[in-house]
Amino acid sequence: MKGNVHPYSARTCQEETCCTMKSRQLASSAPFMDEKLPRPLTSFNSQGIDSVNTWSNLKAALRDRVSSQVYAAWIAQIRASESSQGELVLALPDRFAVDWVRDHYRDVIAECLREIDPKLSFKVVLDPDPQPKPPETGLETRPKVQPEVPSSQPARVEPTPSAPPDAEFSINEKYTFDAFVVGDSNKLAAAAAKSVAENPGSAYNPLFVFGRVGLGKTHLIQAIANTVRRRNPHSVVRYQTTEKFVNDVVQGIRFERMNDLRATYRHCDVLLIDDIQFIAGKEACQAEFFHTFNALHQSGKQVVVTSDKLPHEIPDLEERVRSRFIWGLIVDLQPPELETRMAIVKKKADVDGIELPDEVAMFIAQSVRSNVRELEGCLIRVSAYAQLSGRQLTIELARSVLRDVLPGKGQLTLDAIMKTTCKFFDVRVSDLKGSKRARAIAQPRQVAMYLCRKHAGASYPEIGKAFGGKDHTTALNAYNRIRDRIEQEHELKRQVELIENNLVE
């Protein structure tokens, strides 16, 4: 085939001729026309045609004729304009997309256009100026149509209302690496995810992120999407829940649209599949995933999956799929330790503009140990309650609000704390309540007071009273002293943590 000069960019174009056709001449291809930059659609009146409506009518017609995946993946990214010959020019952002649309949807486009305007011809061309898609539209990063019309550029047609994906599949812009608090429990996973985001296809492939519910898998995988997209707006990033992937495969089989599905899933630079454990027992989906994975991996594209089970724990998983998961790197997210939970609560409060006293942050971080989503939920509940009731956000308020949501944990009694502390230090409760100042007694007493404040959220007067009628300043000093000492003294910190573990378990 002879090379042609691309009408928009003076680039050599091999195949535009094949994309140019009259809507009433489905099979024939019109000769390639060397032409000037097309005029915007808004000025498309040379043939008395309301061209803006033509394109939106065409899109509406296409929506009824193709699946929503096909629409979102191919049709929605088309930028339409008018050529100097009065043709409809449909521009796609890359060569693959041009070929794909031309090979697969040319006829359906022609048929739909014929119904709208039988005289109008169209052609499918490579877009010389593809636009990055803004983050909030999610799903995948593809060049996008824009409303502004630069004088020397093809018209930008407004994004179709159907283009944005369903909310559940969109990528949350707030899930970034900056917003992800790193601690011992998650530092390997965070580092691996970052490395993949910075060098997709070359760092760890696939990356398998494992973690129980609410520990940040979706946050991390979407942080990869956001980072890749920011660093390279032209790369195609496809984030999908496994549930959606399964639905797509089921629909693809049912309506014989597997080719579309394959083109969609295999045409991306980074494929991110969330909660892959849901693929368990679904043979056709596993087979499709296997081939998709191979196709992407072979062409150096990045695959990342998350799961709440390790590969060997996922039931009914084909061996060949399991083996793909362990080709790359498996990283896990463990429940965050106290400091990390505290940092998460504080960060969240900062982001949401909540003024959160340290001791309330600590109380919340102490109350929820194994699920960051719950941790955030508690913060929101406490702050909403304070705001709505016009009360100050104090530890007493937090304790009373969380008592309903955290049965058992909010009801930790001062007696129970004293007993656990005594057991650990091998002293008697009566010693704590007494007034002996020997270090062997004074330290357990102070630790117990500290824990009563922290875990039971008791006020200082309450604590003083429970410890044999002492003054509230004794409780306050004990709390401050232990809080400061555990910052400095590793051994004391370890002891307190051991007691804390026993308080909860």
Ligand code: ADP
């Ligand atoms: P999963 O997908 O593992 O169930 P998510 O990614 O949905 O969990 O995380 C639940 C919530 O907790 C999200 O709002 C997320 O932003 C937050 N989160 C989890 N881990 C962290 C972390 N280390 N730093 C900040 N926020 C976190």
Ligand code: MG
């Ligand atoms: Mg998730």
